[in-house]
Amino acid sequence: MSQRTYDLERLCAGACMNGYRRKVRSYEHAYAVYRAAHTEWQADAAAWHAPLVWPDEPAEPEEPRLPYRIEGDPVFCPDCVYACKSKLSKLDGAACVYLREADGFRGQSDQAKVSSKGSEPPSLSPAVEDIDELDGWLRDWKAAYLGAETMARQGMLADSVTLGTAWLVVRAERILAHPDLAPAFGEEVNRWHGRLVRYDPSDVVVEPLRGARCAECNGLTLERKVGEDKVTCRRRTCERVLKWSEYQELVDEAKKVRKAS
Numbered sequence: 001m002s003q004r005t006y007d008l009e010r011l012c013a014g015a016c017m018n019g020y021r022r023k024v025r026s027y028e029h030a031y032a033v034y035r036a037a038h039t040e041w042q043a044d045a046a047a048w049h050a051p052l053v054w055p056d057e058p059a060e061p062e063e064p065r066l067p068y069r070i071e072g073d074p075v076f077c078p079d080c081v082y083a084c085k086s087k088l089s090k091l092d093g094a095a096c097v098y099l100r101e102a103d104g105f106r107g108q109s110d111q112a113k114v115s116s117k118g119s120e121p122p123s124l125s126p127a128v129e130d131i132d133e134l135d136g137w138l139r140d141w142k143a144a145y146l147g148a149e150t151m152a153r154q155g156m157l158a159d160s161v162t163l164g165t166a167w168l169v170v171r172a173e174r175i176l177a178h179p180d181l182a183p184a185f186g187e188e189v190n191r192w193h194g195r196l197v198r199y200d201p202s203d204v205v206v207e208p209l210r211g212a213r214c215a216e217c218n219g220l221t222l223e224r225k226v227g228e229d230k231v232t233c234r235r236r237t238c239e240r241v242l243k244w245s246e247y248q249e250l251v252d253e254a255k256k257v258r259k260a261s
Helices: 015-046 078-101 126-146 157-175 182-199 244-260
Strands: 206-209 222-225 230-233 241-243
Touching (some): 078 157, 126 182, 222 244
């Protein structure tokens, strides 16, 4: 009975090795359960006597089938550094879209001037509160990198987020190579990106629509951005715009025509 050990300390700390770590930890847990069961089996076997049934020996867990091992350089692999830096760079654009659209405060929230954390009562807008938190996070990491105290915000909230994001993006590779800063920084960047990804203007998915032809140019050129209630024709000489309900009516009419024919 021998458990194989795996070195997880030198693995890339990024998402690329999450599956590797998960399989190893599942194996370690299964082996701990097996050891306890084997100890109990040994006690039962030592106490066995006729006419008792001989106890079944527990099966030893199989070694996990692991993906190719990628080690950190020194903390993250180059691919995870690039992915983290890319996510960080998208926070600014996503925050601006969130400020403009999330609460319906168009023309207000993106112009709101909010002071640094804790100096004023909370804003009435949840979007401003969230982006205020993001701005504080950006300034906290700037301070951590410089080894200084967090500086107060200067200027408008949206401007501060833009400057803070740009400042960290330039230094992201150095932060992600720092053993004391990299793990927490990478984890928090992923968390913020997860919170704001739905507002990322660079991550829009366009869905082609094949259920009906464009009523203007008769082409199968209709498409919709996922999450929007607007259908457009991608042909430059047409570019007709429909509501989703109007497109559904075209689809129903097309189905009737196909059935009739």
